[in-house]
Amino acid sequence: MKFLTPRLITVASLINDDDDIIADIGTDHAYLPIYLAKGHKVEYVYASDINKKPFETALQNVKNFGVNNMIEVIHGPGISWIKERSNLQIDCCVISGMGSTTILDILKEDNTKINSYIFSSNTNVLPIRSWVRMNKYFIESEVLVEDNDIIYEIIKVNKFAGKKIRSLREEYFGPLLIKNRNKLFIEKWATEEEKLNKILVKLPKNDSKIKKIKKELKMIKKHTNKEMRK
Numbered sequence: 001m002k003f004l005t006p007r008l009i010t011v012a013s014l015i016n017d018d019d020d021i022i023a024d025i026g027t028d029h030a031y032l033p034i035y036l037a038k039g040h041k042v043e044y045v046y047a048s049d050i051n052k053k054p055f056e057t058a059l060q061n062v063k064n065f066g067v068n069n070m071i072e073v074i075h076g077p078g079i080s081w082i083k084e085r086s087n088l089q090i091d092c093c094v095i096s097g098m099g100s101t102t103i104l105d106i107l108k109e110d111n112t113k114i115n116s117y118i119f120s121s122n123t124n125v126l127p128i129r130s131w132v133r134m135n136k137y138f139i140e141s142e143v144l145v146e147d148n149d150i151i152y153e154i155i156k157v158n159k160f161a162g163k164k165i166r167s168l169r170e171e172y173f174g175p176l177l178i179k180n181r182n183k184l185f186i187e188k189w190a191t192e193e194e195k196l197n198k199i200l201v202k203l204p205k206n207d208s209k210i211k212k213i214k215k216e217l218k219m220i221k222k223h224t225n226k227e228m229r230k
């Protein structure tokens, strides 16, 4: 299926063979659920969206691709509807293509009917890793993917097994990503460093953000290998 972006293909690749029941929150065109259903990678997908227009587009696409028997399209916010369905257990809940603030807002309704999550945020992932650490959940996988000149961090969080986040360093860079430090990792942090330096020179000398930015820059320098950036 050609319509899936590299970012969404990476999200799909983190769904395991034993993840049978999937929820896709903020499904928009329902491209991910259709891809999963067509590939018979999963048993059933709940595709939900808060807005009426994407909900209607998703409904139409699911019908056009002939996968109504494998996908239910839901019009509603976040994950609260999962709690309300008595016999439902979600193996993997995808929350993708939104900012971390929206994702964290949705996660206020986190509940025991969800076993794992895949997050693909459009903004800084640090607050999401902080949430994972605070809840004592585990990082199952972390992947970097370049899509449209942006490097995304895709994270799979498991409630029962995986790697614990044990330090601020792991929260900031990702406990698995910092172990690998591949080419995309070095590129991503070189770009972040450049962005922070640009912000820094524009700030007035007494701005309270300077200390925090300098601390971040120090951490980036310490943990990304300059030799590999050339």
Ligand SMILES: C[S@@+](CC[C@H](N)C(=O)[O-])C[C@H]1O[C@@H](n2cnc3c(N)ncnc32)[C@H](O)[C@@H]1O
Residues within 6 Å of the ligand: 008, 025, 026, 027, 028, 029, 048, 049, 050, 051, 054, 076, 077, 078, 096, 097, 098, 102, 106, 120
């Ligand atoms: C940019 S699209 C992302 C589509 C796809 N998930 C992806 O990763 O490319 C974001 C979608 O999230 C929906 N959305 C935003 N906030 C939401 C919420 N709280 N609950 C459910 N859907 C939400 C929007 O209506 C929109 O269709």
